[in-house]
Amino acid sequence: MRKTILAAVIAAVAGGAAVPVLADPPFDAKDPKYAPYIAGEKRSGYTFAEPETRAMQDDDFSNPGFLWVEEGKKMWSKVDGKAGKACKDCHGDAEKSMKGVGTVYPRFDPHANALLTLEQKINQCRTERMEAQPLKFDSKPYNAIATFVKHQSFGMPFAVQTDGPVAPYFDMGRRLYYERRGMSDVACKHCHEDYWGMHMRTELLSQGMPNGFPQYRLKWQTLGTAQKRIRGCFEEVRAEPYPVDSLENTVLELYATWRANGLRVESPAVRK
Amino acid sequence: MQTSITRLALAAVLAVALAGLAEAAPRKKAPERGYFDVSRMAPLTDQKGDPANGRKVAATKGLCVSCHVMPIPEQPDHGDVGPDLAGVGSRMQPPELRMRIVDPKVLYADTIMPSFYKSDLNRVKKGLEGKPFLTAQEVEDVVAYLATLK
Numbered sequence: 260m261r262k263t264i265l266a267a268v269i270a271a272v273a274g275g276a277a278v279p280v281l282a283d284p285p286f287d288a289k290d291p292k293y294a295p296y297i298a299g300e301k302r303s304g305y306t307f308a309e310p311e312t313r314a315m316q317d318d319d320f321s322n323p324g325f326l327w328v329e330e331g332k333k334m335w336s337k338v339d340g341k342a343g344k345a346c347k348d349c350h351g352d353a354e355k356s357m358k359g360v361g362t363v364y365p366r367f368d369p370h371a372n373a374l375l376t377l378e379q380k381i382n383q384c385r386t387e388r389m390e391a392q393p394l395k396f397d398s399k400p401y402n403a404i405a406t407f408v409k410h411q412s413f414g415m416p417f418a419v420q421t422d423g424p425v426a427p428y429f430d431m432g433r434r435l436y437y438e439r440r441g442m443s444d445v446a447c448k449h450c451h452e453d454y455w456g457m458h459m460r461t462e463l464l465s466q467g468m469p470n471g472f473p474q475y476r477l478k479w480q481t482l483g484t485a486q487k488r489i490r491g492c493f494e495e496v497r498a499e500p501y502p503v504d505s506l507e508n509t510v511l512e513l514y515a516t517w518r519a520n521g522l523r524v525e526s527p528a529v530r531k
Numbered sequence: 532m533q534t535s536i537t538r539l540a541l542a543a544v545l546a547v548a549l550a551g552l553a554e555a556a557p558r559k560k561a562p563e564r565g566y567f568d569v570s571r572m573a574p575l576t577d578q579k580g581d582p583a584n585g586r587k588v589a590a591t592k593g594l595c596v597s598c599h600v601m602p603i604p605e606q607p608d609h610g611d612v613g614p615d616l617a618g619v620g621s622r623m624q625p626p627e628l629r630m631r632i633v634d635p636k637v638l639y640a641d642t643i644m645p646s647f648y649k650s651d652l653n654r655v656k657k658g659l660e661g662k663p664f665l666t667a668q669e670v671e672d673v674v675a676y677l678a679t680l681k
Contacts, residue, residue, distance in 0.1 A: 272657075279542050299656070316648070413680070438653065439652075439653055440653045440654040440655075441653075441654060441655055441656065442645070442652060442655050442656065442659055442662075442664055443645045443664075444636075444645045444646050444652050444653075445643055445645065449643040450643070453641075453643060454612050454643060457610070457611050457612045458608075458610045458611050459597045459598060459610045459612060460596070460608045460609075460610055461608045462610075464612075493656075497655065497656045497659060498577070498653075498654050498655065498656055499654050499655065499656050499657050
């Protein structure tokens with residue numbers, strides 16, 4: 260709405276152009292204040308967000324994502340499961356032990372002999388070490404513990420691996436990233452590689468960098484993971500989403516996260 | 532004059548000879564529908580396109596304004612992913628417009644533009660499988676509308 264009004268004002272000033280001009284949020288790659296949100300040509304979704312959304316993310320008290328961080332912090336030292344353990348009992352102080360962990364997932368897990376997202380790794384720990392129930396996808400505790408763990412890497416650059424045992428997953432992720440799907444018959448790359456910076460209606464297309472997940476989305480009015488967002492993208496192009504934690508959704512998360520290598524962890528980010 | 536008649540005669544002889552050869556050669560598969568295939572150029576329906584409805588479809592169901600600036604001022608926030616369509620009726624003939632709406636990948640393999648009248652798409656959302664984005668008549672209406680943009 261704000262944008263529409265602004266655009267109308269600009270159009271009026273410009274002398275009544277037939278079609279209103281969209282006003283993009285401010286961004287200047289040379290301005291040092293944006294340095295934490297760029298890496299070479301890569302731009303965090305932060306730089307595509309409206310100033311109000313950025314301000315909400317910047318202030319820990321106004322950022323709704325911190326409700327999940329706080330909840331996750333409580334879970335960290337709470338005993339759960341038949342083994343009578345809390346995360347803390349094995350991992351100690353999360354600020355030390357989890358620092359940097361959020362920058363390397365999705366990651367190949369030799370124990371599971373599979374590629375795991377951070378959320379899948381947490382559930383593996385719960386079922387196998389704590390002998391607790393796995394947390395249900397997109398539930399409050401599922402999102403909370405993942406956000407808390409990821410937040411311990413805040414400000415650190417992503418560095419997911421793509422070689423060795425990850426190579427076949429990475430190749431599959433790339434293939435899916437470039438595969439057309441849905442009634443709109445587009446691939447991820449069409450919006451996020453070819454046309455970022457352009458507009459679909461009021462939507463300013465971003466580079467699709469997932470460095471803020473789990474993140475609070477104003478559209479959702481809640482926080483969610485990359486797995487959830489990828490499925491949302493499928494819905495938007497009228498494609499049938501792959502199931503949560505399916506191989507397809509996980510390798511897509513891997514490929515998208517690899518694209519963000521070098522950008523910094525912003526979890527919990529705030530986006531529109 | 533003399534040479535052009537000779538040339539024509541020669542061309543005719545060659546054409547007959549080639550046609551004979553083509554007939555003799557075993558045909559392995561049906562040729563793919565290419566750019567110049569008339570079936571891509573022909574209207575999809577017998578009913579003539581309705582420009583007024585085409586304008587409506589462009590602004591609503593067809594989502595054309597999501598990516599193109601169009602002379603539809605009552606709709607705010609036109610996208611700029613595709614080219615501005617003002618005057619497109621002067622630049623292209625209806626068959627050219629139709630081809631770009633039905634399946635633009637015939638011309639631009641890597642385009643972001645959807646194919647609006649293609650039903651064999653990949654991984655379409657359950658319940659929408661096999662259905663094209665627009666009906667044949669809606670495509671004809673949009674073509675008729677775009678042809679008026681001169």
